[in-house]
Amino acid sequence: MDMEKLKQWMDIAKNMHGGDFWNNIFDQEFAKQFMNEQPIHSSTGDGQIGRAEKPKSFPLIDILEGEEEVVVVIELPGVTKENMELGLSGNILTIKGKVNPVNPQLTIRHSERFNGDFQRQIPLPDTVSPNQLSAKFWNGLLFVSYQRKVEKGEIIPIE
Known part of the structure; x- marks a missing residue:
């Protein structure tokens, strides 16, 4: 034009x-x-396409909230349990780790999947202590949950 x-x-x-x-x-x-x-992607000049950059929000998360429980679901494709670390400071849950290439012996011709180090901080709706958290890793998903303390007030009689 x-x-x-x-x-x-x-x-x-x-x-x-x-x-x-x-x-x-x-x-x-x-x-x-x-x-x-x-x-x-970035072109390498010889027709090959370079590695994918880290997405702005990796890993992807869902926060599911109920009156008595909170569950954070963290999607970790290609990450093994040994290559991740979970931490907590106040109400900030931190997940960090590394996604290793599927086959490092082969040259990457085209890649849309993330490889490399990652870290993400996730604000929780409540302040909890680490011993209140439960974490289970299943099928590439990390489920981090805790029970909310539901305070049941005492009934005060009215005269």
Whole structure:
């Protein structure tokens, strides 16, 4: 597209959406993030595609909350129990570890899966102590749970 056609297209968009269309669109937070995002893959120049970068939120989590229990489900594909560490400070649960390549002897031709070191801090809805947590690893999912202390107040008789 030559510059003249681009200018015409911009003028048409300006007329259709009002004079501040371009100023407003680039002020939007999503536009700023989009403009600053790096591609997940980088070309190595010989037709090969490099390793995937760490996603912004790895590992993925779910926090399930009930009146008496909280469960954090942490998705850890390709991580073994020996290659992860769980910590707690106040109400911040920290998971860190390493995802090893599936077959390090082979050259990566294309990769969308994350490999390497990771760390993620997860704010819990309550402040708990480490001995209140239970952690179970099953099928690439780490389940971290604790029982909430439900205070049952005493009934005060009314005279």
